[in-house]
Amino acid sequence: MKYQFSENLKYMKSSAIRNLLKYIQQPGMISFGGGMPNPETFPIEKIMEITSDVLSNYGKNALQYGTTDGLKPLREEIVKFILKDENIKCNPENVFITTGSQQALYALSKIFANPGEKVILEAPTYVGMISSLNANAVDSESIEMDENGMIVEKLEDKIKSMVDNNRKPKFIYTIPTFQNPAGYTMPLDRRKHLIEISKKYEIPIIEDNPYGDLRYSGSKVPTLKSLDDDVIYLGTFSKVMAPGLRTGYVIASEEVTAKMNLLKQALDLAGDSFSQYIAYEYLKNGIIYDQVPKTVELYKRKRNVMLEALDENVENAEWSKPDGGMFLWLRLKKNVDTEKLLEKAIEKKVAYVPGSAFYHKNPELNTMRLNFTYAEDDDIREGIKRLSMVISEA
């Protein structure tokens, strides 16, 4: 049969990162292309203990359908955790469990924006937000970034011109701390300014904070959500427990979580009950507070190795010096196209993600994202040497 598909996916294309996979698996390849946590950080022994406890104590519930908004004891533990960790005050009714943060991005895009309407992004931004917007046929405008993240000084003029054209943005999406892909962190004064603009124009902020706990230098900056309760906050266990358990959460007003609930009934009914019980025990028993410092120690070392290797080897480029997270952003001379350059890099057995993957529109072609948390230390050194050769030949 010749299947006739709808027009709903017309803006979607397969992610550049996923297309990289076939190269990354070649023998001898050193990849800075991935976005996966280092499996050395997974608390396998602890999860083994937890799963045994969960099945013994709550087996019938942990294997049964859960409620759409998520396991109540987990939501209660998140309330305590997020107060301690990020000074965010909320109730269990404000916490909505999602199948990873990706589901939150999809749902929020759909809940807030009709097809063809616009939202505001950072440029570059997280690929998962780009695919969510494309799947919902939502349009965007982007705000440039500098080493302090989104240049909020440029935001108000952008909003004004959008409002004048009757295209008021439906939300502002930001990863203010250790941004993916750029590695930048927005300082407090800019955060306050961003909130001011959000309130003035009544445009909600979506704050995505998957990396907040992974700080290697500098001082903690308050989350936007802790400064303003109107902010919609996205958290996840992917980087502080394990991504395979697909458990994220949204913290928002009950008005927003009610809409999420309605949509999630259609998306997948409810999250994985077993994984939610594991996350619950992981928080309740305080394992997260032992585990995160180990992850920070490992990732900090790897960040330092990569920054040193870049300093020693790479010319004709500039790059971010992230205080945390998993990525740094490298910018070559204007005339270099990193998509084309990738072929040569693959020949030299080193891989990265071309920066164009991280722009919804108008990509800067001379950029790339480097992950520093996955490769072995020696491979980071060797990979950066190979990359420096590719760059100097360009």
Added chain:
Amino acid sequence: MKYQFSENLKYMKSSAIRNLLKYIQQPGMISFGGGMPNPETFPIEKIMEITSDVLSNYGKNALQYGTTDGLKPLREEIVKFILKDENIKCNPENVFITTGSQQALYALSKIFANPGEKVILEAPTYVGMISSLNANAVDSESIEMDENGMIVEKLEDKIKSMVDNNRKPKFIYTIPTFQNPAGYTMPLDRRKHLIEISKKYEIPIIEDNPYGDLRYSGSKVPTLKSLDDDVIYLGTFSKVMAPGLRTGYVIASEEVTAKMNLLKQALDLAGDSFSQYIAYEYLKNGIIYDQVPKTVELYKRKRNVMLEALDENVENAEWSKPDGGMFLWLRLKKNVDTEKLLEKAIEKKVAYVPGSAFYHKNPELNTMRLNFTYAEDDDIREGIKRLSMVISEA
């Protein structure tokens, strides 16, 4: 802040079944309202052994992000299982893992139908399909059922008139075996006729088969997919392992699974890796073949208890006599509205789902769905007595 939401959810309303929950939890309530498997059927001990093996042997992969199409070893085991179980021949590339069957319903609705376009349903049909259509603003026409399921004899005229109006349906959705909510099973001749029409008009069939393994009487009828490879087949581990692990699968041509893949990248990136490894071991070690007969034995007894109690107590009604599955369908006299009747039932401490929940449009108000697999045997007897009083007073 006053949030402005999109129009995307304008057709969505909270499920009648979920609204029932607050009543069901009242003390002394006997509920035939749920759709959850009986937790006595959960292989908790076996899953305890499996999880320990999975974490010991594949811990780093089982806690890591998986691929969007699902764990390859699981897809390979499903290929073997579905050949043995349902005589469906396919390759791992045809198997696409979803976050429960609900995600498959949402994705297929979106992939095949633009907003405002029509599909064909059985009336009544599964609530999860209704919510998927509503979330995607997809319209429908329905075909009546008799005790042999969808009256396929009425299908071709319906399609002709839709084609004449330039509203060719985008797919035909059916649960041909132990239908939810009605409990009917479509015999082989009707299945063949359905496939004939599907091929003649080039309209794909979506065959949803969550209950196929739960047969208590009568002989197995071949799945539509085993009769015609163009059929898109939906399977799930919810009823033969545990629903809390949210693992379903689609078997379809690679053209269809490629579209599913693209959309799932936006929906939730990938399914739960840990749950997929558990399902993999559950199949590979053949535990499913020990477990299903136990479930069948329990549910068969409960079905018999309910059918006997209905025979002994209920007048002025007719009901289906399902050969399997979890539900039966009860029809009262034309003038009775089971939504209104529910208040009186709740007073008498018995609950059901009013039939109107299972119609996308034009509900038959004198119907209700009864689940026979969850309540204790004595509660089934007592609950049906209470229900018979409510019905005779109507």
